[in-house]
Amino acid sequence: MTYTLEDYLAELHTGQWFGWSNSKNKIYANVVIHSNDLKPTEQECTDGVTALQAEYDSKQYARDRAEAYPSLTEQADMAYWDRQNNTTTLDDAITAVKLQFPKL
């Protein structure tokens, strides 16, 4: 996901507090404030978008792990058989995913 100025502004305050003088050209110069909130500076917007993107990118490993982990149903089944057979298939599966997608 690539964050935009609109994403940053939408997270800054709630409601329809901002809009655009030209909705087809969503640049800083076209930002219109509908509420009593102050318009952030262009630098604040630039920094805000960068921060959102960095936060999102830093969590990529977590999203990848979430996709790769066995489902909770599968994990429950693996845990049951591990107890029955004195094995570690569940822990092994979880560890394999963590190694495949290391935390940055």
Add this chain to the structure above:
Amino acid sequence: MATEISGSTGVNKIQDGTITNADINSSAAIDGSKLTGVGGLTEVDQWRIHTDMTGNAAPITTNLERNDTSFEKIGIGMTEVSGVFSFPSTGKWQIEWNITHGAVTVSDYGDYQIQLTTNNSTYTQIASATTGTTTAIRYSSGVASVIVDIIDVANYKIRFSVTQSAAGNKTYNSSTRQRTGMTFLKLGDT
């Protein structure tokens, strides 16, 4: 040989069920001026919210635009002022609202309402779509649809409302596609 029907009273008048498709010549045509009460929709209009928003807007008052992506209204179209939609004429109108809702911070539900006033003052809910999603899934969609009899264009008006269970979550919109948008169709007379 062509048969002339006089249209006078009595046995010369066409009786119910006496003409079938086989009786009509393939080249026969009826002048459009002789037809009334048939034809396509006379009013078709489509609007949308063009900017993403977070949390509630009860009602939606701004950031509305008519669909301008490969669309042209039929008829006079709706009039919108500060989120209040007025109808160009009385009639049976279908109003549909499609929604894209997003859970960003916490799992969330969204209540999206179509609201009607019959006195140009007090609004009541006449249709709603309730969406729900988690931060893992992130998106959900819904449609609220209703047919309403607009009998007085001065006092019958429509607006739209969004409330969410968590203030940090979003309604996703677009200025180039109907991501969260409203469709107005006049189906017939009142």
